[in-house]
Amino acid sequence: xxxxxxxxxxxxxxxxxxxxxxxxxxxxxxxxxxxxxxxxxxxxxxxxxxxxxxxxxxxxxxxxxxxxxxxxxxxxxxxxxxxxxxxxxxxxxxxxxxxxxxxxxxxxxxxxxxxxxxxxxxxxxxxxxxxxxxxxxxxxxxxxxxxxxxxxxxxxxxxxxxxxxxxxxxxxxxxxxxxxxxxxxxxxxxxxxxxxxxxxxxxxxxxxxxxxxxxxxxxxxxxxxxxxxxxxxxxxxxxxxxxxxxxxxxxxxxxxxxxxxxxxxxxxxxxxxxxxxxxxxx
Amino acid sequence: xxxxxxxxxxxxxxxxxxxxxxxxxxxxxxxxxxxxxxxxxxxxxxxxxxxxxxxxxxxxxxxxxxxxxxxxxxxxxxxxxxxxxxxxxxxxxxxxxxxxxxxxxxxxxxxxxxxxxxxxxxxxxxxxxxxxxxxxxxxxxxxxxxxxxxxxxxxxxxxxxxxxxxxxxxxxxxxxxxxxxxxxxxxxxxxxxxxxxxxxxxxxxxxxxxxxxxxxxxxxxxxxxxxxxxxxxxxxxxxxxxxxxxxxxxxxxxxxxxxxx
Amino acid sequence: xxxxxxxxxxxxxxxxxxxxxxxxxxxxxxxxxxxxxxxxxxxxxxxxxxxxxxxxxxxxxxxxxxxxxxxxxxxxxxxxxxxxxxxxxxxxxxxxxxxxxxxxxxxxxxxxxxxxxxxxxxxxxxxxxxxxxxxxxxxxxxxxxxxxxxxxxxxxxxxxxxxxxxxxxxxxxxxxxxxxxxxxxxxxxxxxxxxxxxxxxxxxxxxxxxxxxxxxxxxxxxxxxxxxxxxxxxxxxxxxxxxxxxxxxxxxxxxxxxxxxxxxxxxxxxxxxxxxxxxxxxxxxxxxxxxxxxxxxxxxx
Numbered sequence: 001x002x003x004x005x006x007x008x009x010x011x012x013x014x015x016x017x018x019x020x021x022x023x024x025x026x027x028x029x030x031x032x033x034x035x036x037x038x039x040x041x042x043x044x045x046x047x048x049x050x051x052x053x054x055x056x057x058x059x060x061x062x063x064x065x066x067x068x069x070x071x072x073x074x075x076x077x078x079x080x081x082x083x084x085x086x087x088x089x090x091x092x093x094x095x096x097x098x099x100x101x102x103x104x105x106x107x108x109x110x111x112x113x114x115x116x117x118x119x120x121x122x123x124x125x126x127x128x129x130x131x132x133x134x135x136x137x138x139x140x141x142x143x144x145x146x147x148x149x150x151x152x153x154x155x156x157x158x159x160x161x162x163x164x165x166x167x168x169x170x171x172x173x174x175x176x177x178x179x180x181x182x183x184x185x186x187x188x189x190x191x192x193x194x195x196x197x198x199x200x201x202x203x204x205x206x207x208x209x210x211x212x213x214x215x216x217x218x219x220x221x222x223x224x225x226x227x228x229x230x231x232x233x234x235x236x237x238x239x240x241x242x243x244x245x246x247x248x249x250x251x252x253x254x255x256x257x258x259x260x261x262x263x264x265x266x267x268x269x270x271x272x273x274x275x276x277x278x279x280x281x282x
Numbered sequence: 283x284x285x286x287x288x289x290x291x292x293x294x295x296x297x298x299x300x301x302x303x304x305x306x307x308x309x310x311x312x313x314x315x316x317x318x319x320x321x322x323x324x325x326x327x328x329x330x331x332x333x334x335x336x337x338x339x340x341x342x343x344x345x346x347x348x349x350x351x352x353x354x355x356x357x358x359x360x361x362x363x364x365x366x367x368x369x370x371x372x373x374x375x376x377x378x379x380x381x382x383x384x385x386x387x388x389x390x391x392x393x394x395x396x397x398x399x400x401x402x403x404x405x406x407x408x409x410x411x412x413x414x415x416x417x418x419x420x421x422x423x424x425x426x427x428x429x430x431x432x433x434x435x436x437x438x439x440x441x442x443x444x445x446x447x448x449x450x451x452x453x454x455x456x457x458x459x460x461x462x463x464x465x466x467x468x469x470x471x472x473x474x475x476x477x478x479x480x481x482x483x484x485x486x487x488x489x490x491x492x493x494x495x496x497x498x499x500x501x502x503x504x505x506x507x508x509x510x511x512x513x514x515x516x517x518x519x520x521x522x523x524x525x526x527x528x529x530x531x532x533x534x535x536x537x538x539x540x541x542x543x
Numbered sequence: 544x545x546x547x548x549x550x551x552x553x554x555x556x557x558x559x560x561x562x563x564x565x566x567x568x569x570x571x572x573x574x575x576x577x578x579x580x581x582x583x584x585x586x587x588x589x590x591x592x593x594x595x596x597x598x599x600x601x602x603x604x605x606x607x608x609x610x611x612x613x614x615x616x617x618x619x620x621x622x623x624x625x626x627x628x629x630x631x632x633x634x635x636x637x638x639x640x641x642x643x644x645x646x647x648x649x650x651x652x653x654x655x656x657x658x659x660x661x662x663x664x665x666x667x668x669x670x671x672x673x674x675x676x677x678x679x680x681x682x683x684x685x686x687x688x689x690x691x692x693x694x695x696x697x698x699x700x701x702x703x704x705x706x707x708x709x710x711x712x713x714x715x716x717x718x719x720x721x722x723x724x725x726x727x728x729x730x731x732x733x734x735x736x737x738x739x740x741x742x743x744x745x746x747x748x749x750x751x752x753x754x755x756x757x758x759x760x761x762x763x764x765x766x767x768x769x770x771x772x773x774x775x776x777x778x779x780x781x782x783x784x785x786x787x788x789x790x791x792x793x794x795x796x797x798x799x800x801x802x803x804x805x806x807x808x809x810x811x812x813x814x815x816x817x818x819x820x821x822x823x824x825x826x827x828x829x830x831x832x833x834x835x836x837x838x839x840x841x842x843x844x
Contacts, residue, residue, distance in 0.1 A: 025606070030522070031525060034485065035542060036534050036537055036538040036541065037526050037534050037535065037538060038523040038524060038525050038526050039525065039526065040525040044463070045458060047452055048456055049456060050453055050455060052347065054357070055347070056329060056343050056345060056346075057344050057354060058331045058342060058343070058344075059341075059342045059343060059344045061331075062344075062354060062356070065329040065331060065338055065343060066330055066608060067327055067329060068328055068329075068330050069316055069328070070325060070326050070328035070337065071318040071321075071323050073318065074321070074323075077330060077337075080603070083316050083317070083318070083325065084316070084318075084322075085314045085316065086314060086315050086322065087312065087315075087506050088315060089506070089510055092324075094315065094317060095506050095509045096317070096322070097314065097506070097509070101505060101515050104515070104517045105498060105501045105505055111523075112522070112523050117486065117487045117489070118482045118485050118486045118487075119488060119489040120489075122388070123488065124489055125442075125491075126395060126398075126449070127442075127447065129392045129395050132392065132393045134463060136463055136465065140525055140527065141525055142465075142466070142468050142528075143468045143528040144525075145465075145468075146467055146468035146470060147468075147475065147531065148478070150470060150475060151475060151479050151481075151482055152482070154479055155482050155486075160489055160494075162494070162497075164498060168498065171491075171494045173392075175392075177393075177460065178460050179465060180463060180465060182392075182393060184392055187307050187491075188495070188496045189491035189492045190310065190496070191308055191309055191310055192306065192491070193304070193307065193308060195304070195402075195447075198400050198401070198445055199444040199445045200403050200407025200410055200444075203407075203408075203411065205411045205412055205415050206412050209408070209409065210416050213412055213416035214416045214419065214420055216294070216295045217384045217416060217420050217422050217424075220295070220381075220383050220384050221383070221384045221386075221420075222383045222384070222385065223385060223389065224385040224386075224389040224425070226394060226451070226453070226454040227454040229425075229427065229436040229451075229453060230453060231436075231453050233433060237362065237365060240362070240365035240366070241347055241355055241357070244357065245349060245355055267735070267736070267739050267843045268739055270703070270842055270843055271703075271739055271743040272746075274702035274703055275699055275743055277702055278695065278698040278699050279747065281698070
């Protein structure tokens with residue numbers, strides 16, 4: 001069946017980003033191999049987008065809205081088991097492709113990431129990098145995983161492999177950082193545009209200008225500290241939301257206990273008497 | 283090369299280099315549509331109310347931020363945009379790609395790289411050339427921030443041949459720490475490690491992206507064509523490899539070495 | 544996906560998608576879920592009976608979308624009993640009543656992992672059967688802190704001549720119930736009473752308890768959610784599963800057991816999984832049975 005992405009994403013809390021929970025939901029599980037060595041692994045997320053996400057709600061009663069597929073012919077919402085995948089060959093004409101047919105197109109690859117070669121990490125033009133993930137060893141694979149990670153570190157190499165995830169095949173680079181294997185999907189060469197015409201005329205470069213810039217660069221050189229930069233826009237939105245929350249309670253909440261609301265005086269008195277007796281025992 | 287998507291200028295310490303941004307990547311995909319099984323009608327996405335399952339038109343939809351389960355703060359798109367506005371932005375500095383520092387190119391782990399842009403000089407290119415050459419010769423990347431279409435970005439400028447490229451960087455708190463995965467280091471023998479290293483060297487080859495065609499893409503198109511001609515599709519079961527057990531790791535490495543020799 | 548046609552009390556029901564893993568991380572399938580509800584039918588039905596059911600459906604399992612359903616689906620079998628209950632707008636809405644095993648199986652088959660019911664019966668929507676103290680811990684407070692609060696609450700209620708019952712929510716909190724079972728008790732009464740109790744608890748144990756809903760006040764404290772005592776509110780039905788990584792059950796605890804658990808340091812030990820739930824009810828019966836029948840009166844009201 002066509003799998004939807006889980007909506008189990010944790011929204012940014014209105015508190016510091018540090019206490020955000022990470023869930024290690026496995027995106028894919030299978031085997032990574034190089035030559036005859038096969039390592040059972042799971043693929044997990046390496047990045048969690050920080051963008052503040054909102055939910056669409058029904059304006060009348062604030063119930064959440066759901067995305068569903070609607071059939072215009074029958075005029076109704078259809079369930080997951082009534083949905084199939086089709087490729088449009090001509091306007092209104094479709095070839096239906098089933099999940100099994102899709103998976104059979106690359107049978108070798110749907111459960112295996114086969115490293116076909118190793119290459120110097122620095123040789124990979126960074127424009128090729130697409131999306132990063134972590135590989136985590138499954139039970140029994142910890143030793144082989146550690147080995148691969150360590151030998152890649154020692155040699156400064158990355159593994160190049162292919163694998164099929166969902167409906168797409170990816171070309172990937174696997175590199176080792178701090179004992180953990182990162183898998184980064186790569187763009188295919190036909191997807192990378194050319195910048196051949198963008199460079200200016202091959203004029204002689206002004207040596208003086210270049211020297212001056214180099215001097216400035218050296219003065220401004222430091223170590224890379226990614227923590228220095230924070231998403232200002234996100235910060236402003238969070239501040240705005242916090243302010244709104246203070247001004248107006250979130251919907252669905254009952255009347256808040258704003259004033260020192262007390263119940264009927266005699267009830268309160270009776271309760272306090274009982275409370276005092278209970279406390280004496282403890 | 284199509285038109286530029288944005289114009290700005292690289293600024294640091296008195297240097298102003300006017301540039302045009304072009305996306306560096308265009309993704310291709312075989313696109314499928316979702317159809318109704320019964321009548322092959324093309325399905326549309328609809329927002330329905332979770333409570334009564336009736337479709338809700340756009341005018342009746344509001345945007346909410348979930349503070350805790352089932353409780354939301356309602357926000358208008360316009361007040362959100364106002365709040366997110368960059369203050370103190372004048373037309374002059376609104377297009378600045380402000381460089382704050384330089385770092386060695388190798389220091390930035392690819393996990394930080396998000397989206398790539400090619401930069402084209404917006405004028406004759408004198409400063410651009412000098413900057414590109416200076417960055418290349420010092421092997422430096424410029425860490426910068428800029429605002430494009432109401433979004434602020436953090437990024438890195440890299441030298442590439444004679445051109446300069448700009449990559450947006452992920453924020454540090456968007457990266458899940460490798461340490462949080464809780465992986466333990468396993469004890470490995472020097473023998474296993476040295477054979478492993480040798481194996482890698484034998485399997486090392488230059489990486490030429492052009493060698494790798496999107497085969498799956500091609501096979502998918504073949505499949506679609508076959509089906510449209512009414513041919514039968516042989517269904518193959520996905521192959522699962524047997525994992526290498528820890529006590530057989532050394533043997534497997536040795537056998538691999540023999541195989542590639 | 545596999546299907547099975549069953550007959551329950553002479554009614555035919557098609558159970559579908561039996562192999563689907565509704566709790567993938569734990570490996571609990573739809574078949575297992577249906578089996579659980581079937582085993583628990585005798586114990587859960589008295590608590591569901593004649594109450595407006597709110598379904599919480601997870602058609603793709605706990606990792607997918609969920610939706611609440613209060614209105615009884617129009618595609619229900621004709622043998623599912625319903626009632627028309629008044630809504631805020633003055634209109635009436637048709638709701639499902641789970642009065643028998645076949646309706647329970649039907650609801651479970653819709654992947655309604657969680658079954659929520661209000662404190663009233665459908666025919667008498669203004670009458671509250673009991674008072675509930677919904678104990679909700681604000682991180683880093685946890686279920687152990689809820690246990691402490693529940694034990695103090697029990698003493699306080701006992702001093703007022705009221706007996707009480709406690710169950711786990713199946714998530715991070717506890718629910719304490721006081722049976723009333725009187726036709727002249729309104730939600731107005733129970734809300735006033737529970738609010739007053741919550742305030743007194745907060746005054747006397749300010750570091751442990753809060754009676755205020757606003758998030759800022761709940762940090763590190765147990766929130767006594769007195770506002771649950773309302774005709775429009777629902778609570779997770781006892782013996783219902785919860786939709787989380789593990790299929791914990793909202794399960795009753797004996798007070799002496801709660802005392803013991805609160806003294807240890809392991810919050811996990813409070814939780815009960817389906818197999819254990821089935822074992823325990825077979826051995827000890829329904830600890831909440833008396834909640835449905837004993838009559839008590841609230842003081843001063």
